[in-house]
Amino acid sequence: MEMTFWDKVVAAFQYNNVIWHNVFLTIVYIIIGIAVAVFVSACIGQIRNRKFTAERGGKSSKGFLTGFLIGLVILIFPIGLFLTLSIALGSAGSVDVSAQSVFYTHEGKSTMMTLTSEFQANSVENGITSGSSKVYAVAIQPETGKRIWKTKLLKGPSPGKKIIGVANEKAWIFDGKNLQVINKQDGKIIADEEKLAEISPTLKNQFPTNTAWYVFKDKHVLFKGLDGQVYEIDADSMKGNIKEGVNASNIFESDDLNNIQSAQGQIVASGKSDGKYFVMIGAEDVQAIQRGSELPATSSERKYVYTTSLIDKGTSTIADQTKVVDQVFLNGAFLLTPANSNDKYTYKPIESIAAPPKMPSYSDYSDTQAYLDALEAYQKALSSYQDNDSTYSNLIGRLNAWKMSTPVHIGNNATFIVEHNETTESASNILLSAVDTDKKKVLWTINTKAPSIHFTHQDSGNLVVSTSGNSEAKNILNVSLETGKTTGYNFQYNRTFSIEPN
Template identity: 30%
Template structure:
């Protein structure tokens, strides 16, 4: 996915966001046009005078004037182009275009280098609202955001996208990318717009913010008017951090409804502590773990048998992805299977208290609180999705696998080519992932990956392993 030297040369002769580059490139093209004109004139003169053609004279006219400016242009373009970068924001919105095609809207920070050397790289950053096709990486529209600081997508209301620009708000039409309103257009509340992302939120098709006077305000997306909020918002609704993406919830423990047992990721270290009867502490490091199908309780004690391993495949830091749209029913077997007291027959035993604590530490460390809320994210084929790492290193690339709980087999595994995911969105059997440098789309039926590299402005596709 990295650009080759030839790719960088080809990229240099394409227009981009750098003004100096576009002016220099235009001058190159003008000189080239002039060289072609004089070369053709030279040939016509030879024909009229019936003189002998000289290849050296022809090349000196056609190429000579271009040599120095082109070499200088390539040196500057490759050097500064390599120092420039495009970084996506952490938030995104999935929508359908007017043609019914899938699209993703987000913000990008485009850093354009104008100087690089021993004292570092200098330049400027401009922020844009962008809509891309996750299928091809093709740009659908791009709109320059107001200057003011770090920009980020807040969310969507109807057919409008709301962006924080560092100085206030900018509203953009979802389908066309046209700017509908800027900070100065919000008459009456303009002076109350905060300059921190965490003081804005999109909720129930309204935009709320904490005014500079300490009051909560709401903006009606239909007429873009604002007023002091009379309800529907409270301080706890606003994000605690400046920018945070939206990722799926994950857990290391869930239940297989087919046989009324728990399915959990356990490392060899965790298995040893369970079998030894000592204190149980779940692994916090990126260790190899295996899937076990068990009840965690046998003869009134915490127990897991090696024979309960359901698959020989190891997962490094494996976790099930949960579906926030599918809440776990109150009568689900999971609740009983994670209640130690309901599974033992002798609560007066001398070892009951110790085993109760061991059971609570084990299930709690595996993600009991999260898994009790939601069911696993399931594909149309009935597979569960599993995050896991490629290696035990902290910055390891992530992988995504589909596990069939009925056949207890892995249907496919795909390398995501990134070590972090900031945002996720699912549309049918397509899962879109946003990372610090890529927009990825995975076909959940077969694991095929399509991706777009923001840094290299390149689309790529990969088959599962």
């Protein structure tokens, strides 16, 4: 969400993680306190002076007004300097929010924990910004847009930070250099590598600094020690030992961060067992399929929601297509949630649209001419089959429909969330719209004010969205699926805001 100048002024008068800012802010508050005290004292003195002067019939002194103006000028200078530095250096800082998140319940509300790398600017000279970087674990309540806690894990940049796993109240985190355990309810650090080595001496001096060498399996943290052996720590008791009889290369062959990623698709099932689907596709593609010609080399940016069967009597088709709504969705796609085969709106790939024609055998025919006629007919059928299969494969490729996918939908209704762009520019803001395919209308649309989405998470009747872009676009949004009303939290300014749907 774009910050106004007033928003930045309000943020400047809040304590944060920058030492110089907090010291300067404390001095400013002291100066303001002194100024207020002096002003109140002067007011009392002026009242007494007026009363005394009135009794003696003299003129009122102008010393109060002069003193007030001088004090105001003295007060304006430090506050002006403070605001200038805070706004300028605050805008020069940056926050990198991890694509990983863990969702859990805190005091009865859904809470999200993630990691951030924050660069805090101290000076800008000749276009060069200098400052310091720190890694934090942060817990946010998306519903309220409030930060629950924030814990500093590491001083310095950390490209390899990740949440390894969670067991009960313990969150295991690798901050890029060290393994740490924190309480996910209050953010307090429970244990570090030194503490873990005290509990289990065999772990001493074995913790690696390679993020790929930490994995979480069956409520155990596994890592490849510096001696090449595999070590195992019970994620709840925090007791560890050497894991015998395993090959490190089999366990750590890939780095799976278990990220919750944003996924989009162009096809979902109708949910009515009628063999039909809802597809997000351009009008040019529809026309090409109807004509039986090849699809354009690139997909149209202007997409519509159609309902169609895709296949009619073994032939690839969108001939029975019906446009659900007239609204165009630029680069539109259905927002997906983790695949669920039991969800009636889940699209399940069709391996083949029809069986290929069977090649005739000479032994089945009484004369050569009959066989040649059958062979010619087979070749025509095979050519038609191959063309149709190619068209279907291209269509499935255009719809990104090679694997099972489940859409985000509202309740048990055929109302889907569509992700699309505000304009065709590369850095265009992403919009989210709720499309009711039964009522054939768009229920609401929100502008995320961000050019990309890190991940989405459907939480009951809400959709949690992590957006990315510039510092003002690195937000957590909590979108009501029913109304579209959105509460957001900005990591850069520790600010709560709201977005009203259209």
